[in-house]
Amino acid sequence: MIGWRFSDPGPNPLRDILEQVMAERRRGGGEWMPVNVFEDGDAVVVEAALPRVRPEDVDLNCTDNVLTITGRAQVPEREYLHQEMRPAVYHRQIALPGDCRFEDAQAAIEDGVLTVRVPKVRPRGPESIRIQVNRRDSDR
Secondary structure (H helix, E strand, C coil), X not given: CCCCCCCCXXXXXXXHHHHHHHHHHHCCCCECCCEEEEEECCEXXXXXXXXXXXXXXXXXXXXXXXXEEEEEECCCCCCCCCCCCXXXXXXXXXXXXXXXXXXXXXXXXXXXXXEEEEEECCCCCCCCCCCCCCXXXXXX
């Protein structure tokens, strides 16, 4: 048995994480959106959980290699007997590698998961450049 309590003074990683999440929400950071980012061949893929968000309610933007995802989840207005799901705004910014071609990115949402595929710049292969060699002028 571990003799540790959440309220104990001193370093507490769980409390630190909760404080970070709450600070982000106070800044208007929106609801928490878990993401996965990985490389798949010649592209970087970002998967983001966006429950109850329709494709027309997703906004993707990229500035300085930072992908910004914003999604709005709607809940119908009606008289509920019990309501736990509420309208939500999800917001997340993810730094991606500098070799991404954001102008060629593609995105789709299925089963509450947004998938953004951003192609990477193909590395240039070895290039042979022919340099012409001229005879020096003998008058110099």
